[in-house]
Amino acid sequence: MGEKAGGEVKLSQGFVNGDQFSPAVTTLSNGNIAVAFVDLRGGDNDIYVQIWSPTLTFIRQDNINTGALQTVDPSITALAGGAYAISYTQGTGADTDIIGQLVSGAGGVGGPVRHFQRYR
Ligand SMILES: [Ca+2]
Numbered sequence: 577m578g579e580k581a582g583g584e585v586k587l588s589q590g591f592v593n594g595d596q597f598s599p600a601v602t603t604l605s606n607g608n609i610a611v612a613f614v615d616l617r618g619g620d621n622d623i624y625v626q627i628w629s630p631t632l633t634f635i636r637q638d639n640i641n642t643g644a645l646q647t648v649d650p651s652i653t654a655l656a657g658g659a660y661a662i663s664y665t666q667g668t669g670a671d672t673d674i675i676g677q678l679v680s681g682a683g684g685v686g687g688p689v690r691h692f693q694r695y696r
């Protein structure tokens with residue numbers, strides 16, 4: 577049985593108001609920990625990722641999708657060089673899609689946003 581080491585750490589660092597939920601966690605290739613979650617401040621769901629050291633020291637925040645659409649259900653997987661891919665569900669109210677986004681090891685949210693599902 578694993579024993580707890582140290583106290584609890586709030587992983588939605590800096591988010592004081594509103595609701596943060598649906599965390600998804602992975603270990604990056606450089607040993608850091610990526611935590612994706614949904615934020616409901618301001619009336620619509622947004623997706624953020626925060627990067628933490630293996631000792632749970634905050635490193636940086638990647639703003640994945642903060643637009644007006646509803647984005648939920650983040651899932652994250654590690655790529656080479658500390659990069660990662662994140663997927664989430666995005667809804668316009670009339671249509672819902674599965675979105676993918678690549679993020680570099682330096683935190684650059686770039687490259688094309690891809691619709692993962694074959695049929696839209
Ligand atoms: Ca949004």
Ligand SMILES: [Ca+2]
Binds near residue numbers: 671673696
């Ligand atoms: Ca669709």
